[in-house]
Amino acid sequence: MTAHATAAPPAPAFWRDPGQWADRAAAVGLVVLVVIFQIANPTFLSAGNIRSMLVASAILVVLSIGQAFVVATGGIDLSVASTMTFAAVLFGFGFSRGWGVLACCLLALVGGGLVGLACGVLVGRGRITDFVVTLGALSAASGAALVIADGKPVTVIDAGLLALSAGGIGPIGWSVVIAAVLAVGAHVLLFRTRLGTHVLAVGGNPEAATATGISVARIKTVVYTLSGVLAGIAAILLVSRVGAAEPASNTSFLLNSVAAVVLGGVSLAGGRGTITGPVLGALLLTALANGLTLLGVSPFYQPLAVGIVVVAAAFLTRWRR
Amino acid sequence: MSLMKVEGVSLAFGSVQALRDVTLDIAAGEITALVGDNGAGKSTLVRCMAGVHRPDSGRILFDGSPVEFRSAEGARAAGIETVHQNLALVEDLTVWQNLFLNRELVRGPFLDRKAMRARAGEMVAELAVNVPAVTARVRRLSGGQRQAVAICRAAGFDSRLVIMDEPTAALGVQETARVETLIRTLRDDGRAVLLISHDFAQVLRLSDQVWVMRGGRCVGGMRTKDTTGDEIVSLVTGTKGST
Numbered sequence: 001m002t003a004h005a006t007a008a009p010p011a012p013a014f015w016r017d018p019g020q021w022a023d024r025a026a027a028v029g030l031v032v033l034v035v036i037f038q039i040a041n042p043t044f045l046s047a048g049n050i051r052s053m054l055v056a057s058a059i060l061v062v063l064s065i066g067q068a069f070v071v072a073t074g075g076i077d078l079s080v081a082s083t084m085t086f087a088a089v090l091f092g093f094g095f096s097r098g099w100g101v102l103a104c105c106l107l108a109l110v111g112g113g114l115v116g117l118a119c120g121v122l123v124g125r126g127r128i129t130d131f132v133v134t135l136g137a138l139s140a141a142s143g144a145a146l147v148i149a150d151g152k153p154v155t156v157i158d159a160g161l162l163a164l165s166a167g168g169i170g171p172i173g174w175s176v177v178i179a180a181v182l183a184v185g186a187h188v189l190l191f192r193t194r195l196g197t198h199v200l201a202v203g204g205n206p207e208a209a210t211a212t213g214i215s216v217a218r219i220k221t222v223v224y225t226l227s228g229v230l231a232g233i234a235a236i237l238l239v240s241r242v243g244a245a246e247p248a249s250n251t252s253f254l255l256n257s258v259a260a261v262v263l264g265g266v267s268l269a270g271g272r273g274t275i276t277g278p279v280l281g282a283l284l285l286t287a288l289a290n291g292l293t294l295l296g297v298s299p300f301y302q303p304l305a306v307g308i309v310v311v312a313a314a315f316l317t318r319w320r321r
Numbered sequence: 322m323s324l325m326k327v328e329g330v331s332l333a334f335g336s337v338q339a340l341r342d343v344t345l346d347i348a349a350g351e352i353t354a355l356v357g358d359n360g361a362g363k364s365t366l367v368r369c370m371a372g373v374h375r376p377d378s379g380r381i382l383f384d385g386s387p388v389e390f391r392s393a394e395g396a397r398a399a400g401i402e403t404v405h406q407n408l409a410l411v412e413d414l415t416v417w418q419n420l421f422l423n424r425e426l427v428r429g430p431f432l433d434r435k436a437m438r439a440r441a442g443e444m445v446a447e448l449a450v451n452v453p454a455v456t457a458r459v460r461r462l463s464g465g466q467r468q469a470v471a472i473c474r475a476a477g478f479d480s481r482l483v484i485m486d487e488p489t490a491a492l493g494v495q496e497t498a499r500v501e502t503l504i505r506t507l508r509d510d511g512r513a514v515l516l517i518s519h520d521f522a523q524v525l526r527l528s529d530q531v532w533v534m535r536g537g538r539c540v541g542g543m544r545t546k547d548t549t550g551d552e553i554v555s556l557v558t559g560t561k562g563s564t
């Protein structure tokens with residue numbers, strides 16, 4: 001490079017470097033779980049079970065992508081699951097009034113996006129802490145969902161929507177295809193566009209980003225809106241899977257989206273993150289639930305298992321460089 | 322020839338009057354030093370020039386015409402680059418990403434990463450900056466290497482005025498010498514440099530003009546060749562007042 005160029009210090013062997021393990025906690029965890037479950041129950045890796053695990057993971061993958069963007073800016077979106085519920089209820093609201101499915105989908109996307117936009121503006125321009133704003137949005141969105149739905153589910157029966165959950169390309173369900181396309185798009189957005197670089201810069205050092213002319217408020221607004229729109233997409237997948245739009249609380253989706261992001265090696269302090277990590281994290285959590293069910297473990301143990309896995313992953317991040 | 326003129330600039334943060342009626346100017350092609358005790362208002366003045374703060378009153382002229390930057394982006398667009406005291410680098414990004422932060426080269430909607438890496442290599446080589454590789458994360462660089470990257474960024478993009486807020490405060494002897502060479506390189510390249518420093522020997526070594534601030538005021542200015550370290554010290558501490 002230059003006459004002064006100094007050699008970088010030699011990297012330690014891959015498998016002896018705890019930093020490498022920490023960066024790949026989700027991938028390593030997934031492989032370990034798959035091996036254990038496969039030994040315990042050989043139907044775990046059957047085509048049918050893989051297919052159902054992928055379908056089961058689609059919603060969480062979509063929510064985790066939005067969460068990853070928010071966390072990469074150093075924020076946290078506690079409202080993802082409630083926003084999804086709110087958007088699902090909006091879908092049902094339109095459907096019960098005889099709207100077409102496309103119009104209902106649009107309503108869900110716009111509704112989710114608006115909740116995200118509101119959070120983003122309050123965090124970015126209003127300079128209120130992410131945690132407080134999205135905690136408020138969590139409550140407000142689930143409250144609004146109850147009010148709009150009047151506490152009752154709306155049954156949604158539509159051929160097109162059924163195809164979304166039942167059909168697919170070959171053996172791969174449409175919901176899985178959608179989640180995969182979104183994941184690839186999110187990866188490109190984060191690493192191949194100016195916006196993505198600015199997201200990481202704002203999370204890594206907001207003052208430095210501001211000094212180069214990047215607007216922290218604008219980036220915050222964008223990531224929360226993105227997370228809201230993704231919650232809207234997740235809502236459509238949810239309605240198609242359940243066959244109804246219900247004002248249920250869906251809290252486990254919130255906890256699991258944060259867990260997937262932590263497992264995926266995105267720094268909660270912001271500035272560092274990937275999309276593959278959280279996607280693998282979401283797959284891991286789904287495989288964990290599926291495997292425990294296959295082994296006949298009571299579902300009461302699932303949250304306990306998730307908790308242990310997440311804390312173990314967080315423990316690994318101590319070795320990150 | 323004067324490149325930047327600051328005329329009667331005042332700025333208060335609540336009850337703290339950080340700048341009081343500051344007037345000074347910076348000549349093109351020279352190294353201008355700005356000295357003063359901690360809290361004298363140097364960084365605040367620099368942030369006004371860089372578009373981070375806006376003065377309550379007074380005006381700033383750049384290249385003869387009054388400017389009012391709405392953000393750091395505005396000042397950068399005019400050709401004013403700043404190396405802030407708190408080192409405005411993002412540690413988790415690479416050297417090349419920092420060099421091009423908010424100045425990214427794109428092809429269509431996508432980053433032109435190859436071009437940025439190549440150009441970053443050239444920028445680093447032109448100033449003979451000592452960094453391991455432009456693909457290294459800033460987190461892995463030493464203090465001197467980080468300072469060099471920050472200066473390199475300020476020097477790039479055809480800037481006309483490079484402002485440096487205490488660039489050598491945290492550096493060792495060798496690293497300081499390298500940064501001083503960089504500063505001279507910038508001047509020889511025809512750019513104006515505003516250097517904030519606590520090191521009076523360094524100011525006497527490098528600068529053409531010295532301005533002194535105390536308690537938010539600009540209390541004096543002289544040509545470096547006509548002054549001494551003792552005179553600067555007495556102006557900084559207030560044992561000799563020229564206003």
Ligand SMILES: Nc1ncnc2c1ncn2[C@@H]1O[C@H](COP(=O)(O)OP(=O)(O)O)[C@@H](O)[C@H]1O
Pocket residue numbers: 334337338339357358359360361362363364365366
């Ligand atoms: N953002 C800010 N908010 C409030 N007070 C500030 C701010 N920035 C600087 N000050 C105050 O303004 C004065 C000048 O500070 P500064 O410009 O940093 O001085 P210097 O760089 O000369 O050491 C100090 O009293 C400092 O506390």
Ligand SMILES: [Mg+2]
Pocket residue numbers: 363364365406486
């Ligand atoms: Mg200062």
